[in-house]
Structures are given as structure tokens and as C-alpha cells.
Amino acid sequence: VKMDGQGVAADPQLQQFIEVESQKQRFQQLVHQMTEVCWEKCMDKPGPKLDSRTETCFVNCVERFIDTSQFILNRLEQTQRSRGSFSETMSD
Numbered sequence: 001v002k003m004d005g006q007g008v009a010a011d012p013q014l015q016q017f018i019e020v021e022s023q024k025q026r027f028q029q030l031v032h033q034m035t036e037v038c039w040e041k042c043m044d045k046p047g048p049k050l051d052s053r054t055e056t057c058f059v060n061c062v063e064r065f066i067d068t069s070q071f072i073l074n075r076l077e078q079t080q081r082s083r084g085s086f087s088e089t090m091s092d
């Protein structure tokens with residue numbers, strides 16, 4: 001196995017596997033966080049089934065959570081890109 005300059009395996013299949021597993025882990029963390037937030041916000045008293053108010057609250061909570069997460073991700077990507085182009089012009 002070839003190593004790059006930082007001692008990390010340079011095997012493309014291994015890197016792909018690690019990236020996929022990292023994405024799975026981030027997704028699981030997001031689902032856990034969303035469940036915790038929405039449960040605390042919407043669940044008054046657990047019962048045998050959800051009433052329509054609680055169900056609507058969960059749906060809205062999940063949709064807002066996803067919207068907010070996507071917005072933050074997009075902002076981070078924009079910030080990274082603007083810093084990247086700024087860094088490139090500084091090094092020219």
C-alpha cells in the first residue's frame with residue numbers, strides 16, 4: 001500500500017470506502033440529532049399512537065431541520081469556495 005506525505009494510505013478504493021462510511025456516520029448523527037430535537041419539541045405525552053397535532057409538529061420539525069441543515073451546508077460550501085479562490089489569488 002502506497003502512503004501519501006501524511007502517512008495516509010493512498011489506495012483509492014480504501015479512500016472511497018472511508019468516505020462512504022464517514023458519510024453514513026454523519027447521516028446517522030444527523031438523524032439522531034433531528035430525532036432528539038423534534039421529540040423534545042413535539043412529544044407532550046407518549047401514547048399508543050400520535051394525534052394529528054403531534055404528527056403535524058413532527059413533520060414540520062423534520063422539514064425545518066432538513067431545510068436548516070441544507071442551508072448551513074450550502075453556506076459552508078460557499079464560504080469554502082470564496083476562501084479557496086481568495087487563497088489562490090493571494091498565492092499568485
